[in-house]
Amino acid sequence: MLEINMDDVIAVIQSVQSGLIVIAAFLLLAVVLTVAVNRKTVADQSVRKLTHSTSWIIAGVAAVISVTMMLTGPLNNMITMATAEKHEMSAATIAKTNKLAVDIEREGITLLQNNDDTLPLAAGNINVFGWASTNPIYGGTGSGALSDAYDTTSLLDGLHDAGYKTNDELTKFYTDYRTERGVIAVTSADWTLPEPAASTYTDTLINNAKDFSDTAMVVIGRVGGEGLDLPTDMNKDGVTYTDNSSDYQDFPEGTHYLELSQSEKDMIDLVTANFDKVVLVYNGANAFEFGFLKDYPQIKSVLWAPHPGQAGFEALGEVMTGEVNPSGRTADTFVTDLTKTPSWNNFDAFQYDNVQEFEVDSARGVRSPKFVNYVEGIYVGYRFYETAADEGLIDYDATVQYPFGYGLSYTTFEQKMGDVSYANGKVSFDVTVTNTGDKAGKDVVETYFNPPYTDGGIEKATANLVAYDKTKELKPGESQTITIEFDDDDMASYDAKDAKAYVLEQGDYRISINENSHDEIASATVTVPETITYNTDGNTHNGDKTVATNAFDDVEGDVTYLSRADHFANYAEATAAPTDLSMSDDVKATFYNNGNYDPTKFDNADDQMPTTGARNGVKLIDLRGKDYDDPEWDKLLDQLTFDEMDNLIANGGYQNAAIASIGKVRLSDVDGPAALKDNFTGVSSIGLPANIALACTWNKDLARQYGESIGDMAHEIQVSGWYAPSINTHRSAFGGRNFEYFSEDPVLTAGLASEQVLGAADRGVYAFTKHFALNEQETERNGQLCTWADEQSIREIYLRPFEEVVKADGDAQAMMGAFNYIGNTYASAHVGLNKTVLRDEWGFRGMLETDYFSGPNYGYQTADQAIRGYTDIMLATADTTNHVTDHSATSVIAMRRASHNILYTAVNSWRYADGQPDANMPAWQIAMIVVDAVLGVVLVGLEVLAVRRFLIRRKSATMVR
Structure with missing residues (x-):
């Protein structure tokens, strides 16, 4: 989602262009008449003056009418939103939300390394190195940015509140x-990593630091945001950053943003040369390259502290001292060399x-159109690394630094797997978790399955997360039994070639319980006696309303996809960069943008015009x-006029519009994956930790509280819809919005996102789960980006979280x-995605x-195509191509359906919970009427005065004669 930017300005100017032309034309006419009607052309002074006055009064009338039409027309919704009443959050809600933020970060901080049990570390003096310690990352940018209206707990604040005293001399440095x-903005970025050159640290500064404490912390930060992916090549054209020294490049040729800069390396060299006990804190959302740790035995402990929101850094000091036992688990796989990932090219x-x-x-x-190929198929993240290791393609230990689902604790746990039962399509068993250490803590139960695989058959990974849960806080010696249960069709695979169904x-x-995706604790075998194909109405997959069958044959494209066959024999070919850069004639034949889309070509002559404007x-x-x-809906929809439906559909930017005739009030829908952010009134809520931090908690209860908190804040600031959660997949570590997406794994994402949505829904707030679908990169996301993927990966990886929500x-x-195209069709117009899968299945x-x-500005969005592609409402703030232009029966049927969907959502929101909401006329409209x-x-008076003066002059002239 974009914030207000130059696109908005351009769109507004375009929407009022005709009104401005009218005003300019009348003003020009007044000038022409004033100049033309002079002493040389009109001798009668009274006529000349009346003409001058009347021409300017007419220009004034035209200006008033034109401005009024612009205000009540294309600018109506935008001004209404900008002048809406501002509501403040209560102190109690602010305090409660901040507490939740700290709770999330307490469980989201992940202990990646803890040699010699360096952590926990008793409160005392500590040197904090790294420029990021004074300017850490709290959240992402763009729609993920946090409000500056509330206090923010800094990284150093969190340490101080836990009892640590930090080196002020270093901080000042x-x-x-x-x-x-x-x-880092939506359309441009400065990727500079400020870090003083090691040569600027004086001997006095270092010696004073050694006197201050024998322990050092090093903070490394990485930021990301909407609109831009993290640079895979820091020297590529268009990547802007400033070196910290004229003596060297911070990023030599061939380096990327998710490895240490030269200044960071030099700083770590300096710190480790002077301190034998170092704690490294990585404050970022994207999986980082930590291969350098093997070269620094002085770095004893490593903490991953993802974006904490406005209060979450309070948890860092608590984890450091041991007041909180870390229980986070990685939501992504950390590899030693990101350039060797399957998606790299x-x-x-x-x-x-x-x-x-x-x-x-x-x-x-x-x-012009561009493309991206999801060549790795289902082998995303740990699914690839675990399977590739089992097939002998990679050396796992040399490739993977920290597996998916990995995290250390200050205590130890034992997990015992009970007997596994398989009956009536359910797999179930108990896991007893016991704290066998000497500190209280929480543990995560991770359940995976490894399915039978036939070489050359349906693609399958050897490790697949199928269920997970988190314990309560267990005291030393305390146990908790967790029941794991899932349907056997959760282990089904999609066969796009033969069965064209789930199998x-x-x-x-x-079936195994694991420490992480790689390290198994215990396992059992479940035998499926015969193949089950989910291809009949009485036997659908995962409760589908209709049979799931191929809906994306047009999206596969002419792409070689990675296959496990013959031990990944096609790995080099499949994962290579594309060499064919031409769009095929078949794809061209059905590629549409605003330049060639004509809705009338898709009208159905058999469609009957629905009733409009009825009085029911x-x-x-x-x-x-x-x-x-319910049949009553048809009566309501019959009442709507074409213009009422069009207004509702066209003007959905940060709201859904009012329809006075049926008592539909304007509802406010706002931005923010980690907060509620009204881009027009400036009102915002507290910023919670980013979804990557929530994902690292593996805690569904916290996710539910997250959604409930959003709902509570929405009530206080009069918001009905939340533009979140964002649940696309971490296909690459360089995804610019990985901070607001959860994970590389669809099951982890689905479980947490579903709880967020349910929590918000419990408060009557509808969540806009996004971005549907295949929006895994920001680069050229709105540049007619054709996304090609095979049906199996679309369904098993990229759509799975949306399905579960x-x-x-x-x-x-x-x-x-989503902004992107699905294959060669704009995502918001793809019938297979939006009707066949989303609504029918x-x-x-x-x-x-x-x-x-x-x-x-983007060149491919039009309401006519979108509503026919089963999208209902345009996230538009100004009049562009967001209005329906085709008045055919086919178009009106689509408008009626869209209006039904919008109204169904709106009336079931919290704003209608206590009956008909008040629908007062906006204050600006009242003011406009008064001014008009x-x-x-005044204008009438002026004209009357001009005529009276004209008559007086005429009378005087007659008397003189």
């Missing part, structure tokens, strides 16, 4: 060097070389709590589409919204 981090936007006919000229310049193949399935007397409030298919919440919901009831709508009335009186 860093703040004197620089106080601000480079700006295909994480980018590749320019087609033969698509001149689809170029669009926008305010951002000429733009649970017969054979032995190893039904109000929206009458439908609250009624089924989506939809099925977890049977109430009215919302979903936000999963049973989604609610509204589907586009991502930020800037049709002329006053100006009208």
Whole structure:
């Protein structure tokens, strides 16, 4: 989701262009008349003066009418949002939310290394090195940015509150060097990593530090945000940063953003040369390269502290002292060399070389279609590394530094797996977790399955997370029994080639509880006696309403996908960078953007025009709590006019619009994966830790509280819809929005995101789960980016979290589409995605919204195509191509369906919980009416005065004669 930026400005200017032209034309006419009607052309002074006065009064009337039409037309919704009443959060809610933020970070901080039991460390003096210690990362940028309206707990604050005294001389050294981090904005970035050159540390500074404490902490920070992925090549054109010294490059040729800069290396060299006990804190959201740790035995302990929000750093000091026992687990795999990941060569936007006919000229310049290939198929993250190791393709220990699901504790645990039962399609067993150490702590139960695999058959990974849970805090010697249960079809694979359906193949399935994706604790075997194909109405996969069958044959493209066959024999070929940069003629034939999309070509002559404008007397409030298919909905929808439906559909940016005739009030929908952020009024809520921190907790209870907290804050600031959670997949460590996405694993993501949505829904707030779908990179996300992937990976990896969220919440919901194309079709217009899968298979009831709508600037968004592609509402703040232009029966049917979905979601929100909400006229409209009335009186008065003077002059002239 975009914040207000230049696209908004351009869109607003475009939307009022005709009104401005009218005003300019009348002003020009007045000037022409004033100049033309002079002494040479009109001798009669009274006529000349009346003409002058009247021409300017007419220009004034035209200006008033035009401005009023602009205000009540294209600018109406934007001004209404900008002038809406501002609501403040209560002190109690602020305190409660901050406490939750600390609780999340307490369990999200992950202990990656703890040699010699260096941690916990008793409170006392500690030297904190690294410029990031004075300017840490609290959240992402763009829609993930936090409000500055609330107090923020800094990293050093967290240490001080835990009883540590930090070296003020070092802190001053860093703040004197620089106080601000480079700006990472939606369309541009300064990737500078401020870090004083090692040569600038004086001997006195280092000696004083050694006198201050024998322990050092080093802080490394990395930022990410909306609109830009992290640089995979710091010397690539377009990547901007400033070196910290003229003596060397911070990033020599071939280096990327997720490894140490030269200044950081030199600083660590300096610290480890002077201190034998060093704690490293990584403050970032993206999996970092930690291979350098083997060269520094002085670095005893490593903590990963993901984005903590505004209060979460309070937890860092608590974890350091041992007041809190770390229980975080990695939500991604940390590898030693990110350039050797399967997606490395295909994480980018590749320019087609033969698509001149689809170029669009926008305010951002000429733009043409690009593409990205999801070549790794289902082998994303740990699924690849575990399977590749089992197949002998990689040396696991040399490749993987920290597995998925990995994390250390200050205590030890024992997990005992009970007998596994398999009956009536359910796999279940108990796991008894016992704290065998001497400190209280929490443990995570991770359950994986390894399915039977036939060489060359359906692609399958050898490790697949299937269920997880987290214990309560267990005291030393205390035990807790956790029941694990899941459906056998959770182990099914999608066969896109033969069955064209989900298939649970017969054979032995190893069910294991693990320390992490790699290290098994115990296992048992479940035998599926015969193959089950989920391809009949009475036997659908995972409770699907209709049979899941191929819906993405058009998305696979001409791509070689990674296969496990013959021990990943095609690895080199499949994972190589693309060499064919041409769009095929078949793909071109059905590629549409604003330059060639004509809705009338897709009209169905057999469609019958629905009823509009009926007077049935039904109000929206009458439908609250009624089924989506209740006949009363048809009566309500019959009442809507074309213009009412169009206004509701077109003006969905940060709101959904009012319809006075049915008692539909304007509802506020706002940004923020970690907060609620009204971009127009400036009102924001407290910023919670980013979803990556929540993912590292592996705690569904905290996720539910997260959603409930969002709901509570929404009530206080009068918000109905939350543009979150963001649940795309960490396909690459360089994803710019990995901070707001959860994980590389769809099951971990699904469990936590579902709880967030349910928590918000419990408060009557509809969550716009986003970005639907295949929006795993920011690079050229709105540049007509064609995303190619195979159906199995689409369903098993990228759609799985969305599926679970939809099925977890049977109430009215919302979903936000993605900027990218799915294959060669804009995501918000892909019928297979938005109808076949989302609505027919999963049973989604609610509204589907586009991502930020800037049709002329992006070149491919149009409401006509979107509503026919089963999207309901345009996230637009100004009039562009967001209005429906086709008035055919086919179009009106789509508008009626879209209006149904929007209204169903709206009436079941908390704003309608206590009956019909008040719908007062916005204050600005009242002011406009008053001003218009006053100006009208003034203009009429002026014209009357001009005529009277004209008559007086005429009379005087007659008397003289």
